[in-house]
Amino acid sequence: MISSSDTVPSNTTWYQPPPGTPPKAERAPAESSYRHFFDEGLMRRLERLSVLSHRTHGAASHGGRRSKQRGTSVEFADYREYTRGDDLRQIDWNVYGRSERLFVKLREDEESLTVHLLVDCSRSMDFGRHNKLQYARRVAAALGYAALSSQDRVQAAGFGERVIAHLPALRAKGQTGRLFNFLADLRPTGGTDLNAALRSYAAMHRRSGLVILISDLLAPGGLEGLSALLDRGFEAVLLHVLDPLETDPDPAGEVELYDRETGDRLRMSLDAPTVDSYRARLTAWLAETEAFCAKRLVRYLTVSTAMPLDDLVFRQLRARRIVG
């Protein structure tokens, strides 16, 4: 189901189950889908977790999240003196009786956060000692489940050169099965055009929220696409997934490098100096990316696929206050 406030480009492919997928009614219940990504213990722990946003986002509906905006909910927040134009219904007459001054009650507006899970499905993600795409799917499932558990809205998309699959907003924990199925059905496809995909996604969604981008970023062109999201008021978290084979390659001698994503071939002598040169280049690139993110208030974290999922979620992400 798509939010009525969202505008979707005509060329976007909405999520459709892959051919051969059983009809929705016949699908396994959500309780069994999570097993693709984590065990029950981790799931129980995730239920007590919520995705943290560092900014307020316009609330189209009330959610389980206390907003910094003073609203109209029943949760008392503070008093302030009455000024002309205030809603007379909010005047606390009891206080007036005691102090003969007019105060209006300020109440916390309970906001519903929309968490956008963007998973890189390019072929370069289908690589690694621990498959990067699978790892990304597990991270997305964990964060999505945590968000739904804390009554946040969750939207998900898979992208490569463009947004190739999209899951409409889910609002209840009972919809986690759809999220898990969507993620499980993501397949590596094509190359990567991160900027195009992000611009496209930003154009699709008028309402801001927290974008969690899970990608290896292995494509030329930088992260300028992120600006399109940020400019629209999105808050962004970038989880940079890399496999140990990428961060610490072995000297393999005379080789022909085969690009999993593009099919390009590159003849190289993979000796120790070359590998060192690669590592230096990787380190510089990571530093450059982190600096870019820091400049744009994007929370950035390099994630190794060798890292256990619970370790990532409950230590790394919590430490970065991405979840809490």
Added chain:
Amino acid sequence: MTLLSPWSLVWLLGAMTILGLYLLKPRSRRHEVSSTWLWQGVLKEESARSPLQWLKRHALLLMQVALAVLAAFLLARPMTERRTTIGHQVVFAIDASEAMLANDGDAALVGRTTGTASRLEEAKALATQYLGRLQPGDRAIVMAMADRTEVAAEGTVPGDLGPLRAAIARIQVRPTELDAAHAVQVAAGLVQSARIGEVLLFTGGVFDVDAVMNYRPPVAIQVSRVGRGDADNQAVTSLAARKDRNGDLEVFARVRNFGDKPASGPLRFYVDGELYHELNVTVPPQLSWESVLNEFPPTARIVQAQFGKADLLALDNVATSAVAAAPTRKVLLVGKRSDQLERALRAVPGVELTLASAQEYNPASPYDVYVFEGWFPPAPPPGHWFLLDPPSRGSPIGVTGTLGRRTDGGREVNDAQIARVSPSPLLAGVDLTGVSVTEAKKVRLPDWAEGAVWAQEAPLIFAGFPASDDRRHRAAVFAFDPRSTNFFGRVGFPVLIANTVNWLTGEIGATRSGGFGDVELVPGEALLIQPLPRASRVEIATPAPRSRTFSFDGNQPVRFLDTVVPGAYTVTQYAGTTEIARRVYVAAVLPPGRESALADLKPRDGLANIVTIAGAHAQTILLGPGFELARIEWWRPLLILALGLLALEWWWYHR
């Protein structure tokens, strides 16, 4: 640089093959990465160091190709040539024969302002001069040549100059004839293996040039003639003393004048060392004076003649002769059967014959030769023995039957006839033609004997040393009774008996000519003496004036080598204190006139006296600088390089 085997460069195709295989082989292992995006940057960095990277990437190929090229180059045998100096090997062959004593040498060259110098002195001075002209690295061999050739010293210049000069100075004349052909042969053999070898022959020129030329030595021979070539020389070329049939002593003397002018002087005769007769003799140029003189004492043993005129060569002015006298040999004939054998034995000079029957035979009585006819004692006699017609039993040799006339298949045959004759000292001067043997013993030839006369199946006459470990006693066997032959009436029979007795008593083979009564030897030649069986001691007295007496054990053959001095060597044998034999051997100076003909010399004419007389490389210049194009092949460093490259490739591959 030149390639000795340029066709081997075809192996460069091997390098092409390696290149082809390299192009055909799968380039490299496929290595999958998520993206080559980062690697492209690395590759760009590598490209900045591209030459080095390229080399690293293709190091194995480059090394293999280089190895193939090196191997092909190795097989092509590259070489360069370099001009290098090489040392000569020079033989200084100095004539030390008798003629070199001629005193017409260049006294100035020797360093004397007055007086004369011998040719040998001049030759030694010349050789020393030439030795000084050798270049560093040259090798010199100093050789003295006369009747035999001896290497006096050898060494390399300049380190061994001193010893070489000393060796030249030590060379002395040997009073013998020069065997130039042999000397040149030896010298050529010494330098033949050298790359530049020369032979310098310093000689008075008295040698057989034809013999040298016939030899055609394979190296350059340079002859440096010494001496002025004066002809003023006379020599006593012949002196013989013998007793006539009446026992009187006759002396024959000949004096030859090799000069161009008549020569007069006293001819003195010494008998046993004492001056006995003197007469004045005038010899026309190039002619001889000769005479037979009687009236010498019959007891004389040694006669010496001396021509008293001073000339170029004093050595040949003296001649010595021993009075021919056979030694006394005691012979016992046991079991006489015929007078012919007794007469033949008595006719042998010096034989004292005793007759005895088999019963009278007593081995305790010493005899030099025991002759047994048809009988042999139970134990071999203590001297030489001579057995005729060996008995069937008790013989020291195996008698297996008889040979003679018999009928074989209706045909009459005689297997005792002489079938063949082997060379033997017993048969010297013996003609066996027509000799017929009608009956003989069939014997096996003993291991110790050598056959001389053979029937069809068995030996008839043989001789040898019966005790193989003791060559002191000799034995001769006639396997037939002389009466069964027609040999008795022939001249050859007494000669055969004489030869047998002489051989048994060592008279044959004692001197170089081997004949009895021939008592001459060449100075320096070994004097071989076979003492008589009775002899217990042998004394040899060397010629006057420095006469010395050497004493030897009489129980074994004597080999006396100190015969360099010409003159009479008196050999006396004793049985205890009793003299049983005396003989004089004369080391005769030379065959008549060979070394005395000093006028054979060509006139001196400066350096022109150096001539090349033969040699395959006669154009080689005497003692000139020697150069050669040394061929330097490069296979060693190339091989080392290839092996190093191979090791590097191995290391690179397993790195």
